[in-house]
Amino acid sequence: MKIYVCIKRVPDTAARIRIASDGVSIDAAGVKYIISPYDEFAIEAALRLKEKQGEGEVVAVTVGSAAAAEQLRGALAMGADRAILLKGEPGWDGLETARALAAALRDAGADLILFGMKAVDSDQQQVGPMVGEMLDLPCITVAADVEVEDGIALCHREVEGGVEVLEAPLPAVVTMTKGAIEPRYASLKGIMAAKKKPLEEKDAQLGAGRIRLEKLSLPADRKEGRVVGEGPDAVAELVRLLREEAKVI
Amino acid sequence: MATVLAIAEQRDGSLRRVAHETVTAARTLAESVGGETHALLLGGAGVESLAPELGRFGADTVHVGTADVLADYQPDAWASAVASFVKEHGFDTVLFAATSTGRDLAPRVAARLDVPLASDAVELETEDRALRITRPVYAGKAMATVVVDAEPRLVSLRPNVFTPIERAGAATVSSFQPVTGESRVRLRERQQATGGQLDVGEATIVISGGRGMQGPERWQILEELRDAFGGRAALGASRAVVDAGWRPHAEQVGQTGKTVAPALYIAVGISGAIQHLAGMRTAGTIVAINKDPDAPIFKVADYGIVGDAFEVVPKLAEAIRAHVT
Numbered sequence: 316m317k318i319y320v321c322i323k324r325v326p327d328t329a330a331r332i333r334i335a336s337d338g339v340s341i342d343a344a345g346v347k348y349i350i351s352p353y354d355e356f357a358i359e360a361a362l363r364l365k366e367k368q369g370e371g372e373v374v375a376v377t378v379g380s381a382a383a384a385e386q387l388r389g390a391l392a393m394g395a396d397r398a399i400l401l402k403g404e405p406g407w408d409g410l411e412t413a414r415a416l417a418a419a420l421r422d423a424g425a426d427l428i429l430f431g432m433k434a435v436d437s438d439q440q441q442v443g444p445m446v447g448e449m450l451d452l453p454c455i456t457v458a459a460d461v462e463v464e465d466g467i468a469l470c471h472r473e474v475e476g477g478v479e480v481l482e483a484p485l486p487a488v489v490t491m492t493k494g495a496i497e498p499r500y501a502s503l504k505g506i507m508a509a510k511k512k513p514l515e516e517k518d519a520q521l522g523a524g525r526i527r528l529e530k531l532s533l534p535a536d537r538k539e540g541r542v543v544g545e546g547p548d549a550v551a552e553l554v555r556l557l558r559e560e561a562k563v564i
Numbered sequence: 565m566a567t568v569l570a571i572a573e574q575r576d577g578s579l580r581r582v583a584h585e586t587v588t589a590a591r592t593l594a595e596s597v598g599g600e601t602h603a604l605l606l607g608g609a610g611v612e613s614l615a616p617e618l619g620r621f622g623a624d625t626v627h628v629g630t631a632d633v634l635a636d637y638q639p640d641a642w643a644s645a646v647a648s649f650v651k652e653h654g655f656d657t658v659l660f661a662a663t664s665t666g667r668d669l670a671p672r673v674a675a676r677l678d679v680p681l682a683s684d685a686v687e688l689e690t691e692d693r694a695l696r697i698t699r700p701v702y703a704g705k706a707m708a709t710v711v712v713d714a715e716p717r718l719v720s721l722r723p724n725v726f727t728p729i730e731r732a733g734a735a736t737v738s739s740f741q742p743v744t745g746e747s748r749v750r751l752r753e754r755q756q757a758t759g760g761q762l763d764v765g766e767a768t769i770v771i772s773g774g775r776g777m778q779g780p781e782r783w784q785i786l787e788e789l790r791d792a793f794g795g796r797a798a799l800g801a802s803r804a805v806v807d808a809g810w811r812p813h814a815e816q817v818g819q820t821g822k823t824v825a826p827a828l829y830i831a832v833g834i835s836g837a838i839q840h841l842a843g844m845r846t847a848g849t850i851v852a853i854n855k856d857p858d859a860p861i862f863k864v865a866d867y868g869i870v871g872d873a874f875e876v877v878p879k880l881a882e883a884i885r886a887h888v889t
Binding site: 326328329331332334341352353407408409410413435436437438439440441442443444445447448449453454455456457459469473474477478479480481482483484492493494524525526527528529530531532533534537538540541542543544545546547549550551553554556557558561563564 | 639640643664667668670671672674675676678679680681682683684696699700701702703704705706707708709710711712713714748749750751752753754755756769793806812813814816819820823827828837838839845846848849850851852857862863864865866867868869870871872875876879880883884887888
């Protein structure tokens with residue numbers, strides 16, 4: 316089974332975001348970059364499927380600058396067999412990123428294409444299902460797990476008020492969220508091995524995009540709050556404020 | 565003439581609150597350019613009974629498409645029905661709700677129509693017919709203002725941000741036969757959660773617990789506080805307690821969980837890590853209950869109580885119950 320995992324290089328979730336002087340990008344100084352956390356669930360799911368089946372190939376793919384090779388090496392260190400860097404700068408239009416991935420994956424012989432359910436920078440939550448549509452493949456989004464039996468992908472999906480069990484015939488696209496499994500840490504041996512694994516680079520077929528970013532700004536500061544009091548005695552005053560001042564109850 | 569289409573979300577025979585929000589936002593947008601407001605209502609037999617309600621929230625015309633396969637949400641059928649309808653009629657703007665259904669549906673429709681999608685908007689502004697969309701990025705640590713250079717402009721709206729406005733108005737109802745295509749993703753089973761609780765991303769009141777709750781067996785006081793609000797509230801959780809396995813990931817608020825914008829957010833025993841604050845800072849009113857007076861959560865909270873959650877929360881639940889009932 317051939318599994319492609321599409322990942323993205325993003326700022327660390329613990330990073331403080333500062334806007335650069337151009338007003339349309341973030342100040343990267345001192346910011347650590349990571350594999351988007353949901354993509355790690357996708358990598359882990361792919362590795363487990365391969366291990367369970369006892370055969371197969373896991374290929375990590377990204378659209379990104381040369382620096383994104385670092386995240387591909389991270390995926391290789393976790394256990395992916397090879398990696399493809401589609402060189403280009405993914406913009407704010409996810410449709411273009413999807414187009415570049417679809418072009419690269421169209422004839423790649425994938426049985427399963429996994430994504431994290433969203434990248435934690437642009438937060439659009441759209442590239443996975445777009446690739447599914449472009450390749451005319453069934454797609455399950457926000458899956459907590461993925462199993463394969465008899466050529467069918469089987470996923471659990473949390474929805475409002477319950478859990479759905481969904482299935483789709485392979486080849487299929489699945490976007491992953493956090494489930495019961497934790498992504499593995501790369502071992503030292505894995506990190507050493509990753510250096511020798513193939514990492515292919517080619518140009519991404521990336522259009523200009525039709526979502527134009529006018530500006531990035533920091534969210535308005537919340538006005539200074541106040542401590543109403545200490546302990547249960549403060550509850551009466553809190554309820555009064557919620558009712559009379561905030562008018563939310 | 566400019567036309568705005570709202571995709572109306574319904575479930576089990578009722579319109580969801582987000583449908584009111586989406587239609588109202590469509591109306592506001594249409595009025596700002598002197599255009600018309602349309603709503604698309606899809607579902608199984610009988611769904612047309614919901615059309616007048618969409619008229620009251622601002623639709624001039626409600627297009628009703630019924631098919632058995634549309635009775636529940638099914639990605640392929642819904643994407644096909646919406647995309648083919650939009651292609652046939654042509655709209656300037658199509659608005660979705662950024663619910664779990666809308667977030668699944670909108671990108672598929674965008675790809676089928678070959679137009680971009682701006683997800684999770686919190687502000688829409690028109691100027692000379694250009695639509696300026698503001699949406700949180702980096703989980704709300706920054707805001708991006710974007711313009712979509714394509715038609716139709718597809719936008720999904722964050723729940724609880726656009727206030728529904730009811731008015732005296734009646735919509736023209738127009739029925740059509742939806743194109744549902746082939747369904748490849750199949751629902752094998754639906755396991756109901758107990759009592760069909762509200763999702764944290766859509767509730768107007770959220771009560772979140774953090775590590776200060778000390779253990780998963782102690783969540784009862786938060787459940788009682790939630791219940792005191794009489795079905796309007798949902799439980800949330802910090803990343804720490806989800807990572808510890810105390811609570812399901814579906815409840816997680818923050819950068820690797822959900823970004824929420826309820827009218828009232830009550831953080832209990834949550835210190836306020838940057839990635840949690842990013843996920844809830846657009847809430848209307850924030851209340852923090854924490855033992856540590858120096859916890860960063862107090863910096864964003866409108867009202868704070870320094871104290872033991874196990875003493876404060878039951879008292880608060882009691883006061884809310886007395887107030888609500």
